[in-house]
Amino acid sequence: MQNPLHIEPQQAFNEIATFQRKLAAGLQNLRGLGEQDYANTPREAIHSEDKLTVWHMKGHHKPTAKVPTLIVYALVNTVWMTDLQDDRSLVRNLLDQGEDVYLIDWGYPDGADRWLTLDDYLNGYLDRAVDAVRHRHGLDAINLLGICQGGTFSLCYTAMHPEKVKNLVTMVTPVDFRTSDNMLSHWVQNMDIDLFVDTLGNVPAALMNWVYLMLKPLRLNQQKYVSLVDILDNPQELKNFLRMERWIFDSPDQAGEAFREFIKLFFQQNSLIKGDLQIGKQPVDLGMITQPVLNIFATQDHLVPPDASRALQQHVGTTDYTEVAFKGGHIGIYVSGRAQREVAPAIHQWLRERGA
Amino acid sequence: MADQANEFLKDYQAFAQQSWDAWMRYLQQQSGPSNPFGVGATAMPQQGDFLARSMASLKAYGNWLQQAASAGLGQQPTNPWQQPAAMQAFLSAFNQPFAQTIAGIDSASAFGLDHQWQAWLQAMQQAGTMGVPGMAGMPGLSPQMAAFGITREVQLDQQALAAAMQKYAQINARYQGLLQKVNAQGITKLQETLAQHGEPGKQVESLKGLYDLWVDAMEEAYAEMALSQEFRDVFGAMVNAQMDVRKLQQQQTEQVCRELGIPTRSEVDSLGKRLQQVRRELKTREQAQSTPEASLVHTLQVEIAALKRELAASKGETKVRPIEQASGSGNGNGKPGTPSRRTKATRSAAGKRK
Numbered sequence: 001m002q003n004p005l006h007i008e009p010q011q012a013f014n015e016i017a018t019f020q021r022k023l024a025a026g027l028q029n030l031r032g033l034g035e036q037d038y039a040n041t042p043r044e045a046i047h048s049e050d051k052l053t054v055w056h057m058k059g060h061h062k063p064t065a066k067v068p069t070l071i072v073y074a075l076v077n078t079v080w081m082t083d084l085q086d087d088r089s090l091v092r093n094l095l096d097q098g099e100d101v102y103l104i105d106w107g108y109p110d111g112a113d114r115w116l117t118l119d120d121y122l123n124g125y126l127d128r129a130v131d132a133v134r135h136r137h138g139l140d141a142i143n144l145l146g147i148c149q150g151g152t153f154s155l156c157y158t159a160m161h162p163e164k165v166k167n168l169v170t171m172v173t174p175v176d177f178r179t180s181d182n183m184l185s186h187w188v189q190n191m192d193i194d195l196f197v198d199t200l201g202n203v204p205a206a207l208m209n210w211v212y213l214m215l216k217p218l219r220l221n222q223q224k225y226v227s228l229v230d231i232l233d234n235p236q237e238l239k240n241f242l243r244m245e246r247w248i249f250d251s252p253d254q255a256g257e258a259f260r261e262f263i264k265l266f267f268q269q270n271s272l273i274k275g276d277l278q279i280g281k282q283p284v285d286l287g288m289i290t291q292p293v294l295n296i297f298a299t300q301d302h303l304v305p306p307d308a309s310r311a312l313q314q315h316v317g318t319t320d321y322t323e324v325a326f327k328g329g330h331i332g333i334y335v336s337g338r339a340q341r342e343v344a345p346a347i348h349q350w351l352r353e354r355g356a
Numbered sequence: 357m358a359d360q361a362n363e364f365l366k367d368y369q370a371f372a373q374q375s376w377d378a379w380m381r382y383l384q385q386q387s388g389p390s391n392p393f394g395v396g397a398t399a400m401p402q403q404g405d406f407l408a409r410s411m412a413s414l415k416a417y418g419n420w421l422q423q424a425a426s427a428g429l430g431q432q433p434t435n436p437w438q439q440p441a442a443m444q445a446f447l448s449a450f451n452q453p454f455a456q457t458i459a460g461i462d463s464a465s466a467f468g469l470d471h472q473w474q475a476w477l478q479a480m481q482q483a484g485t486m487g488v489p490g491m492a493g494m495p496g497l498s499p500q501m502a503a504f505g506i507t508r509e510v511q512l513d514q515q516a517l518a519a520a521m522q523k524y525a526q527i528n529a530r531y532q533g534l535l536q537k538v539n540a541q542g543i544t545k546l547q548e549t550l551a552q553h554g555e556p557g558k559q560v561e562s563l564k565g566l567y568d569l570w571v572d573a574m575e576e577a578y579a580e581m582a583l584s585q586e587f588r589d590v591f592g593a594m595v596n597a598q599m600d601v602r603k604l605q606q607q608q609t610e611q612v613c614r615e616l617g618i619p620t621r622s623e624v625d626s627l628g629k630r631l632q633q634v635r636r637e638l639k640t641r642e643q644a645q646s647t648p649e650a651s652l653v654h655t656l657q658v659e660i661a662a663l664k665r666e667l668a669a670s671k672g673e674t675k676v677r678p679i680e681q682a683s684g685s686g687n688g689n690g691k692p693g694t695p696s697r698r699t700k701a702t703r704s705a706a707g708k709r710k
Contacts, residue, residue: 004553006561009425015563016421023414111624115632124639183582190592192599199599199606201625214458217578218571222413222457226567229414 026232036243039083047132051107059095067356071103074149088335093344108252116255119280141166159288169294174304176311178270197260205251292320294350301330517604524597542577
């Protein structure tokens with residue numbers, strides 16, 4: 001066996017010197033770039049309440065869909081991941097397919113939102129958002145597209161208000177919160193959530209960011225920025241990188257009471273699949289979901305492991321259940337090149353087959 | 357060969373230092389004019405400081421390169437993989453970067469308590485609430501000291517805080533110990549990985565290539581640790597201990613605020629809780645009041661739709677019959693309690709066909 005390292009001193013010196021030179025030169029390119037805009041697909045606010053806004057997204061053509069689709073995003077991070085940039089936008093791709101797309105922007109909670117509960121969010125804000133879209137179209141029921149925690153919310157909502165949901169699409173949505181590979185869940189099991197929320201009130205976004213970085217500390221906090229040096233001389237790539245950085249760290253604080261309930265009921269007690277979940281005064285039984293369900297998960301998801309999503313099939317009441325495995329990660333499912341080609345067409349085709 | 361390596365190292369270290377100095381000068385130039393909020397805000401970090409913290413990951417990579425180079429990688433005339441001592445010497449260079457990275461994330465985030473700790477102690481001492489001499493850095497806070505006299509309650513509060521801080525420090529030490537284990541296990545994994553690169557054509561030929569393997573090994577070791585029962589216990593205990601400290605800090609801060617007539621967070625929270633309850637009750641009442649009307653409108657809409665269908669049927673039965681038949685066949689499957697949405701879908705379809 002030979003020495004596995006075959007790196008000559010001069011070669012190593014050149015490599016380091018090249019890195020230093022690229023970094024020094026590339027830093028100049030950061031000057032003047034400023035904040036990068038999201039795609040900003042044309043949109044119209046059709047409903048607002050406190051910090052929440054429901055946007056109607058406008059495409060180049062009139063929608064051909066018979067039933068509008070409301071995107072329900074998570075409370076962590078912002079919904080603009082679905083409309084990140086011109087050529088990486090789930091929203092635009094859906095619009096191009098002819099879907100009629102609405103989305104909920106939850107806004108940035110502050111002290112006034114400290115006591116919002118899951119009941120306030122789901123049977124209050126979300127229900128009124130759904131009603132706003134339903135009434136606008138004169139429909140009994142609309143499609144929901146829930147993403148991550150928003151997918152979990154959509155499942156709960158559909159179970160509680162089945163008459164208002166025609167078809168349900170969930171993306172990278174946790175259902176079984178206690179799979180053995182779920183690092184986030186593992187970490188919160190021994191946390192005293194009451195003490196945590198009583199102390200912090202709203203949970204600061206910076207703390208949430210810290211937790212996410214700690215899932216893969218070297219990759220997310222160092223290796224990523226080492227790779228950045230290679231694109232510092234490419235303005236377009238650099239802008240894309242900075243736009244993603246904006247989204248990653250542009251996080252809302254979490255309303256304290258809703259956070260307390262979510263961690264306890266879902267992460268610690270896994271009540272959603274145990275069948276003993278109650279939001280406000282309403283029981284949440286996944287068996288009540290008899291609508292068609294499309295469940296899309298990412299095979300390399302480090303935040304929501306595939307098994308956490310796939311558990312839905314065992315608990316949902318519908319006989320029309322479809323599962324799609326996307327080759328990619330939790331973020332790649334929206335912004336990768338493969339996602340642009342595969343995700344929106346898959347959703348569109350599935351909806352069309354169900355007359356929506 | 358050894359001279360060549362030493363010369364390389366000397367050149368590199370000088371080069372790296374010059375480059376880093378240049379970056380820092382650049383960042384300082386970007387930090388803009390001095391803080392416009394004057395004297396009271398001098399403790400606020402400036403833009404360049406934040407940027408420098410973000411740049412710390414790149415500096416850590418620079419350190420990594422330096423340590424890898426100074427370990428004399430790939431330069432031994434003999435095969436180090438058959439010399440355990442040489443292997444250890446080489447791999448020991450990778451002990452610190454992982455811990456440094458974790459520490460970097462901690463200090464740059466809201467979760468890093470240590471730097472807040474010092475600032476808070478200073479603030480409380482200036483406010484006169486922690487002026488009793490005693491423990492190093494935390495005067496007069498021995499948990500064993502019996503409390504008495506007019507400051508008895510304050511003494512008890514301070515003792516509770518001291519105990520919480522000590523507990524946090526102990527648990528944090530356990531947490532750091534686990535991260536050190538990750539270091540060790542990661543190095544073992546790197547060694548195993550490198551052993552698979554001994555064949556010609558599979559050798560690692562760049563520092564970046566080695567760095568990527570090191571990251572893979574460390575992340576794998578970290579993931580195993582982070583999913584262990586021990587980590588779960590220690591992590592939970594660390595968070596709980598930190599919250600204990602923060603809560604006690606808040607209580608003491610609120611005490612000072614009350615004495616100064618400043619509203620406290622508890623009071624604001626209390627108001628917010630009542631306000632939210634009132635809003636909830638209001639929404640419930642509004643909903644209850646609007647429901648009968650909405651229900652009436654809905655009933656009327658259904659009746660109008662039915663009348664329209666009857667009218668259409670009387671004008672041209674053939675157009676309507678298929679719908680009725682379809683509706684009948686949809687519901688006539690012999691199963692009671694057909695899902696209401698199917699009925700609605702049929703009704704909707706009927707409406708469309710008109």
